[in-house]
Amino acid sequence: MACSTHILKSSYYDSVVLMRVASQLKKQDEVAEVAMFMGTEGNHALLAQVGLTTEKSREAGPQDLIIIVIADSDECAGRTTQEAIRMLSERAPGQNAELDYRPRMLDTALKFLPDASLAALSIPGEFAVREATACLDKGLNVFLFSDNVGIEAEITLKNKAREKNLLCMGPDCGTAYINGVGLGFANVIKSGRIGCIAASGTGLQAVVCELERLREGVSHAIGVGGRDLSREVNGTMTRYALELLEQDPVTEVIVLLSKPPHADVVAALESICSAMSTPVVTCFQGARLPGSTFVQAATLDEAAAMAACLANGSDYQPRSFADPNRVFDLLERMGDTAAGKRVVGLFTGGTLAKEAQLLLVKELGSVATSLDEEIAHIVVDLGDDQYTIGRPHPMIAPETRTEKLVELAQNGNLASCGVVLVDLVLGNGSHLDPAAELIESIDTLRTKHGLYPEIIAVIVGTEMDPQDTEGQIIALERAGITVFRSNSEAARYVAMLVAPACRTHYMKERA
Amino acid sequence: MKTEQSPLQKPVRVINIGLERFAEDLRSADIPVIQMDWRPPAGGDPRLIALLDRLAEEA
Numbered sequence: 001m002a003c004s005t006h007i008l009k010s011s012y013y014d015s016v017v018l019m020r021v022a023s024q025l026k027k028q029d030e031v032a033e034v035a036m037f038m039g040t041e042g043n044h045a046l047l048a049q050v051g052l053t054t055e056k057s058r059e060a061g062p063q064d065l066i067i068i069v070i071a072d073s074d075e076c077a078g079r080t081t082q083e084a085i086r087m088l089s090e091r092a093p094g095q096n097a098e099l100d101y102r103p104r105m106l107d108t109a110l111k112f113l114p115d116a117s118l119a120a121l122s123i124p125g126e127f128a129v130r131e132a133t134a135c136l137d138k139g140l141n142v143f144l145f146s147d148n149v150g151i152e153a154e155i156t157l158k159n160k161a162r163e164k165n166l167l168c169m170g171p172d173c174g175t176a177y178i179n180g181v182g183l184g185f186a187n188v189i190k191s192g193r194i195g196c197i198a199a200s201g202t203g204l205q206a207v208v209c210e211l212e213r214l215r216e217g218v219s220h221a222i223g224v225g226g227r228d229l230s231r232e233v234n235g236t237m238t239r240y241a242l243e244l245l246e247q248d249p250v251t252e253v254i255v256l257l258s259k260p261p262h263a264d265v266v267a268a269l270e271s272i273c274s275a276m277s278t279p280v281v282t283c284f285q286g287a288r289l290p291g292s293t294f295v296q297a298a299t300l301d302e303a304a305a306m307a308a309c310l311a312n313g314s315d316y317q318p319r320s321f322a323d324p325n326r327v328f329d330l331l332e333r334m335g336d337t338a339a340g341k342r343v344v345g346l347f348t349g350g351t352l353a354k355e356a357q358l359l360l361v362k363e364l365g366s367v368a369t370s371l372d373e374e375i376a377h378i379v380v381d382l383g384d385d386q387y388t389i390g391r392p393h394p395m396i397a398p399e400t401r402t403e404k405l406v407e408l409a410q411n412g413n414l415a416s417c418g419v420v421l422v423d424l425v426l427g428n429g430s431h432l433d434p435a436a437e438l439i440e441s442i443d444t445l446r447t448k449h450g451l452y453p454e455i456i457a458v459i460v461g462t463e464m465d466p467q468d469t470e471g472q473i474i475a476l477e478r479a480g481i482t483v484f485r486s487n488s489e490a491a492r493y494v495a496m497l498v499a500p501a502c503r504t505h506y507m508k509e510r511a
Numbered sequence: 512m513k514t515e516q517s518p519l520q521k522p523v524r525v526i527n528i529g530l531e532r533f534a535e536d537l538r539s540a541d542i543p544v545i546q547m548d549w550r551p552p553a554g555g556d557p558r559l560i561a562l563l564d565r566l567a568e569e570a
Contacts (some may be wrong), residue, residue: 014530014531015527017530019525045549060556063554063555066559067562101545102546102548103545104547106547109526109547111525113526114524115524116526117521117522117525118525119525119526120525120527120529120533121528123528123529124534126557127551127555130552131549133529135528140526143517143562145530165516166518178518178519179523181540182536183525183537186536220519245519248517265536295556357548365546394536428532428533428536429530429532429536
């Protein structure tokens, strides 16, 4: 193996861009590893941790880019390095000329956009607090996509925002909609009368997509970050968001999504919501609270359906499947071929993974949430920190999932697998053709490893998303993949494939 | 809280600090957006950054 290290002096690149380029270059058979990092202290430690530090890489400072390539030959390593430099120097296709002027200082940016209302920050967490503080001080609402922000800093930022009647959405906020404008990973939806407050990006995406399918739209969707309903953060932004949506003339129903809140926070939320005229539908994954202050949904699609019913004044009818006849036909065709076998769920959306895991546990008993656990069934969030160290998030780069699938196959971990369950989260910000990547990985399983598990995919997307949702579904189905639009339906179907005993329960609704 | 202070009432106009793709998505939806050329302050040196912040506070 040949190893090449190249330092690009004074060249700052965003880590997501670097990881995407590295990920694409690694696809070449003769390339074993491509590492591209800015020479920050943290990145030097990371390189050392994964054994990639070289004498030359140590010379790089925080403003310098390190490119390390390990390949079959010096020639290939050199060529790949040059290709990396070329890819980084290319401007993104379709980039608007108006974007060409890029101020370095916030004050200058505000001179060009004096009526700016919001700052969207997606820079490394170690610098994000400083910049977010500056933005709040300038009277800007903050959409803080960055993660790796400490909880103390989060509390300080949110308290500052609250004092100034500003929103601090995040840290680790993946998606939001303000006045119909999507921020971050946002599906293209119509505006409407449902307001959302979400401590989960992909959970919010699933809800807004379901609302779109139910012909409802969203007034605002305020992201609050995953820790807002913890005891420490005390629901600071959720409480403010409830106040704002209660006063919003367009919002008729509110959907609140979060992991189960801390008991102290629940009490505060109940106190606020009981005094509100706008009904609040909650989805606190895996938790059902006593009392009737909230309309409580067990799943994301149920939260959307309940909100739609409240908005249009109809009764909510619980159901396991929107089209039970289709599911019955699928089960007839499948028979018991996957019965008793393992489920392997590889998700890009954390909340979707959690929801699937909770539904499967009910029918299958134990379901592991980490690839390291030795339990038969596993449902893993590949966007979790443990799988994304130095890697792009799989919603941006679904090849991460391909690599994991192939790795599992090579290690013999898919031998007794009957069903692979995956999600494809579409919308702005996400990969433009995740179906193609999934199909390629399934082909590899079939042709190189002789593995033919049933593949079940849930697509979270709308017809207006840039990926061509219908085209994605057609491509997947042509490749023999069964597609659901609802995450809970996909999980229930998987449960019925491997545990046929639960079919009676779920299929009783079939007329 | 007065209604006119609500952050939800203002038209969305964005200063994007970080991933350019987010700015491009906003631009394609006709939302006014300025992309900043953000780089780590003080060469990313935490001690220098702390010093800069202290100087700014004192000023």
